[in-house]
Amino acid sequence: MKKQFNRMRQLANQTVGRAEKTEVLSDDLLQVGKRLDLVKQVTHSTHKKLAACLQGQQGAEEREKKSKKLPLTILAQCMVEGAAVLGDDSLLGKMLNLCGETEEKLAQELIQFEFQIEKDVVEPLYELAEVDIPNIQKQRKHLAKLVLDMDSARTRLQTALTTTRLQTVLSTTRLQTVLTTTRLQAVFRFKVISYFLFQDQLSADMYNFVAKEIDYANYFQTLIEIQAEYHRKSLEILQSVLPTIKAHQEAWVEKPSYGKALEEHLTISSREIAFPIEACVTMLLECGMQEEGLFRVAPSASKLKKLKASLDCGVMDVQEYSADPHAIAGALKSYLRELPEPLMTSELYEDWIQASNIQDMDKRLQALLAACEKLPTDNFNNFRYLIKFLAKLGDYQDSNKMTPGNMAIVLGPNLLWTHSNESGNMTEMMTTVSLQIVGIIEPIIQHSDWFFPGDIEFNLTGCYGSPVHTNHNSNYSSMPSPDMDQSERKLPHDHGRRPLSVATDNMMLEFYKKDG
Template sequence: MMKRQLHRMRQLAQTGSLGRTPETAEFLGEDLLQVEQRLEPAKRAAHNVHKRLQACLQGQSGADMDKRVKKLPLMALSTTMAESFKELDPDSSMGKALEMSCAIQNQLARILAEFEMTLERDVLQPLSRLSEEELPAILKHKKSLQKLVSDWNTLKSRLSQATKNSGSSQGLGGGPGSHSHTTMANKVETLKEEEEELKRKVEQCRDEYLADLYHFVTKEDSYANYFIHLLEIQADYHRRSLSSLDTALAELRENHGQADHSPSMTATHFPRVYGVSLATHLQELGREIALPIEACVMMLLSEGMKEEGLFRLAAGASVLKRLKQTMASDPHSLEEFCSDPHAMAGALKSYLRELPEPLMTFDLYDDWMRAASLKEPGARLQALQEVCSRLPPENLSNLRYLMKFLARLAEEQEVNKMTPSNIAIVLGPNLLWPPEKEGTEPARELGSQTLC
């Protein structure tokens, strides 16, 4: 027993500072030896970076968007600003600045929460698997191989010694039939069988370990991509945050008279979007679908289909105002509003409501109402389709586009609570209202009947 322990200590002492071990070195070429030396450093790097990166998170790890946002310091700041704003005159300079700042902090908090959730999914979780599962599994195979080779070498030494002893006993007069020779021969045979079995296990473990090393080599580029992706996620986060801040600062400075009013700035022409006829808007921008309809629908399809109360819950006034301004001045910067589905829904409703003539037109108002009043479903559907066919081409294209989206929205009614009936109630008055008569106010509340 003492000799075996001393032998093991000598083997451990022979282990190189870079991780080479005599048990595995004899099975590996120079290239794989270099790969083997990278295992432990890679495991430590993945573990240490994961630990430090995890500590950088401000939100609750593993939480969903709403829970994470509530725990962020930026959201606490936004809440404090909102409470302070209530005590100020909303028309005062300080009140307006505080309201805008509150909305921006809220938006920055959501951008940060999305960043951290992406970071967890695409960087932290892969690094955790690498340091806690994948590399430890390879190192475990390495240790198993070392142990088996060590046991195999020990057994081979015992077999060699037993073979010598058997030969010596025969030479000292113990003939082939003697008891001592028979005992020694049986021992040699037993050791040979044990050695063959252990050799088989060594070869099996060696093949598994070699396969692990080759797999590690093929995956090293993927592991490096974790760190590259970290930088890409950080860059996207800072770009989105900076874009939101630039837009807010521009509006704040304009409201406080700090903007540059040079001729080159004041002469800038932006195409009309809100408050102009559909035909004019489409002609000026060379579009088939109105910009607010298409942009809002695309972003809602991406981010808002499961948002409860979409089109029913109002967006913040300042955010909605900025979104509408961006729609006209810089539609390529709309991505910053993706994190606020209610603002996108509000911008879409506002566009429909501010059209000089409803999307379903004044001329067909009476026809829509007659078709919607029919009791028999089949007859009502046929009548509505007939009226729909008489819409101007641009109105028909935009209405059809919008209705396809609303049908998709209704498919998620179990989550977003927006049934076809609820959608008709909140959007119907923005699609159809009667023409104004002299001395009367427009009665837009009747429009929902058409969609029910």
């Protein structure tokens, strides 16, 4: 207690300038000390945030136990279990199984990554922030105490020496003072030696800290290197599974057909005629050839939506729609209208329009035939199929009131349109275009046997256009060879907003005239 009191008194005397004060550290070491405090603050904060980034719990827990607690592992297990429920026969089941296996591999990479981060970065940062730097700071505080003790011993010694000089008479008191002075000199020498020894040790530790800054900085380089390696391995896992996933997707037959490119749909389904076209045509041949206003009368919106959805998934109840041919006709029109590229192709748009402007009918027919022959194989086959059906529908025009001209009016704008963004009176321009398209479609229907000689089998699949594969066990098509001759294929042009079929409204008078 007395020693502590003397230290406090010495500290107070130094503070008010009444006692000699020894500097604890040199100016250089004081700067090192300030930097050391900043480094501790930064590394402590970085360690805390980095540890929070680790998904696995820190500590000496077994790797397998850590892995089971990872969100990725839980997700992988959920996907694999879901795949087992759905079965390997479904596309979704296959995708879930592949993705589950992939997520499990990613989880293993993640746990390995976190182990390395914990070992090579987190733990060294903790050691630096919570052990090494605090030890140096404790040494600084201890050195400050040694300095205070040394200064206190010096002060007591100086006081004793002064007292000895004042006592000139040999006496018992003087003898005691000399003995005290001798003892204080010994204590002071011990304090000085202790101070310098400890100061040297602290200085060495502080300079070592400065020298090792490159080692401390290397922790962060290691962090980036481990992250880079982890992401490289994760990317390799993902890239290795992507081709398999894409192959399953591309081989799956049951893909939506509405809004999809004709070439893509035919390639995937291994068909010659688009499924919605064949399905609707074969059903109409059975139940709609004599229906008045076919393709002109609008069907129920809800029933049309349902039919399109059923065609999209390759399932159709023939009996349900046999009593509503207008819904079937509407579904066929919708398919043609929603094609990204018109069936008669945008590339040949000018050829068709120029042919329609020819007044001489024989020359017009020759020009139209030339344009037909330029169509890609897929477009040609489906266009021929559709025209042959429309010609057959025209045989019943006395009942259904659908002459070739009327069919051209309601179907023409769904077979050919332009992606042009030209400004001007849109209504007038669209009306003109619709009239030109009628001048294209009507003569082709009228002379269908001249354009497309020979008979055609409409029900190619033998069951009202139902898909070749009717169960999930057979939902994969053989993938086309990369070396397949694609000379007849044409990539679809950019999607554009097609003009509305104003012909139905603007030429209704002509329609009724032709109906008589």
